[in-house]
Amino acid sequence: MKRLAALLGLLFPGCAPTPEPAPVPTPEPAWVFEADRDLIGPGGASKVDIEIDWFAPVPPDALALEALAEVARRECPGKEISIRRDTELPGERWKKCRGDRIEAALDECRGRTQAEPGVAYVHILYCPINPWGEEFGSNGLCRRLRKPFPHWQIFIFKGTLRNRAVLGLKPEVLDRSCLVHEFGHALGLVENPEHRFEDGGGHCTDTKCVMTKPKLAAVLDNAVEAMTTGLIPWDYCEKCRADLARSRKRPAR
Ligand SMILES: [Zn+2]
Ligand SMILES: [Zn+2]
Known part of the structure; x- marks a missing residue:
């Protein structure tokens, strides 16, 4: 049978079995490349160092830090994760932190002054409200800072969260959602136009x-759900x- 097939192949070259063309891989969309490799891998930094500082009246809640640890372990696989409660700034200090003066407070409490090879650094500061004014009425912020070295900087505006603790929700429940939300921006969410607000x-x-x-x-x-269970996503x-x-x-790339 094989010989017949070979003969047919010789006589009718067009009938000879031709190898399937290799599929051309569709290029990945640009958004796929925007997430920070140092945080989500693979490769990049081997350690993710998350430092948390706060003004005395607005400390982070344990529930929020536990959730942050859970998502960081899951979304930064293969990396050593450290989550450190670090500096408590006196409540008095907040009075001199309005507007851009908050940057000086960040310089004071930031535990790192320079980049360390292999370490991705995320600096979180809990403030009473948005230092640039309540009209920016956000619960939190996530920024990529270039100075004094490239790192992620997250604010949680805990006083605002406390004021928004309606529907029977406890402030710690809002703190948890806000912290995981801002960390999600650092991870690279949401860039996919299929489920992103335009x-x-x-x-x-x-x-x-x-x-x-x-x-x-x-x-x-x-x-x-919030009223019946006291929980939000x-x-x-x-x-x-x-x-x-x-x-x-x-x-x-
Ligand atoms: Zn957001
Ligand atoms: Zn989503």
């Missing part, structure tokens, strides 16, 4: 996801987690 804010369209935008729809979607949805997993598998 306002450039990096928020998820799933109102059950902690990366959602705190819009009325999200509040209403979670209000019943505090983790990334399946789509957000899948985005991070896809970024982790991206080819090197």
